[in-house]
Amino acid sequence: MTKTTETTGYNTRLEEKLSKIFAGGQEKYHEKLKESNKLFVRDRLNLLFDDGDYIEDGRFANVEAGDLPADGVVTAIGKVNGETVCVMANDSTVKAGSWGSRTVEKIIRIQETAEKMQVPMLYLVDSAGARITDQLEMFPNRRGAGRIFHNQVRMSGMVPQVCLLFGPSAAGGAYIPAFCDIVIMVEGNASMYLGSPRMAEKVIGEKVSLEEMGGARMHCTVSGVGDVLVSTEEEAISEARRYMAFFPANFAGKPEVLEAKAKKAGRSLEEIIPENQNAPFDMYELIDQLIDEDSFFDIKKLFAPELITGLARIDGQAVGIIANQPKVKGGVLFGDSADKGAKFINLCDAFSIPLLFLADVPGFMIGTKVERAGIIRHGAKFISAMSAATVPKISVVVRKAYGAGLYAMAGPAFEPDVCIALPTAQIAVMGPEAAVNAVYSNKIEAIEDPKERLAYVQQKHQEYKEEINIYRLASELIVDEIVAPYALRDELSKRLTIYATKDLPLPYRKHPIIPV
């Protein structure tokens, strides 16, 4: 009898403590969340995990402090799309989600768990940064905040790492997103910056708004630190779940093949691709005709849109698409597009997602501005990532592929498993106009009669076009196949199935010196 009462007493005490922990910070901070259309950390987790079900470690962290439930971070393990994942999620109702020593220790431990279990690690970030008052215990030491980033780097390419940014990610904390494979940002609430606007004003004298300097839209369009811009937290979570479905649990696995779906109804490739090589068209419309309907997951859609990078499915098989977008900046490659392509290729290659290149590219941009910005080293980064990738690589030359553009888009020299040309393909060092000018400019200028000059130029164009005629390139085995546009989707599907067993040994060395 006494014993039962005692046990009940213990349980009551535990339950009281737990209910305080589950409630998070003070009511006024919960009100603040509602005002800014933000969800409480536990509601976010309920949406993220299958059936809202998860287990948790370190719930009692800093429980003796009384006002720091879970020490401002929930570290949990649950299922997403039926697969185990580890999560750390800041609670911004507890001291603005700031990091104390136990917060940091909890984050480090859940990362270690993800590594031991070889499962994905998700970071739900909403934090003001370090608790300056606790800095000695959480900043410089061996298991201080730096260890979080060290772990991220160590785990990169081992297990998927995803950041969902719901609020600020300030100062050193801004490196959590930077070391993730992908960053999903909620417009209006998410921000990343090394120094706040207030600090910028004090230290360098700049007056700037938070949105302008570190807002979600800025990062997803200008800096490229953000990958996916969403308008609500619910959307951020559903997009993260959609993204995760493309990935195996770790580098040793393979992406799951889902049920095949039909492509979207629409115009045929023959109708979409203009005959004039120099006229723009919308590459998204073409992609829609190759992939299963609604399967596209666009990465960095708003950043460097002259290159499209996204995950998709063809007959249920996962594929990473890298496509030039002739509708934007003529599809010319710039420094930013090269960075975008390089990161995406690294991501797909790390987790065995085959790559599909859709080339329609006049080349890398030229001129003073881009040379000064180092277009050569940016281009080298893209080409190096593509070259080093050992996943199946399918290169499709849709229209033109000129100069180093051909190289970047997995041209024949870079061991694509196949280089397919559409009948509209044109592969050359440069286009006919530029080439004829380069080779015959003296002769052209010497002809005085304008009619005669025009006739000469047209004749040289014709000769050049015959020189680079796609059937000639196929005859020389430069391209492996010429496929009719209407047959391309089926061709890609068959090849993806066949190449699924590709297994290429890596060169023996520590690592290459990656151009940056």
Place this chain on the structure above:
Amino acid sequence: MKQLTASMAGTVLNIAVNEGDSVSAGQTVLTLESMKMEIPVEAEFSGKVEKVDVEVGSFVNEGDTLVTLGE
């Protein structure tokens, strides 16, 4: 007032509007030629063409003003 600027260096191939014309969002106001490609420049919002800042054949650098639109 809002300036439409060049997204990349190139020359002005043709100009589709005159000063005083009304344009709607998404309408092509001029076309640049760069890297032998046609680069259409579209109005970002509906408004009136206050000023055409370039001529056919002008070289423009990235960020240069092409057309000034008013509300």
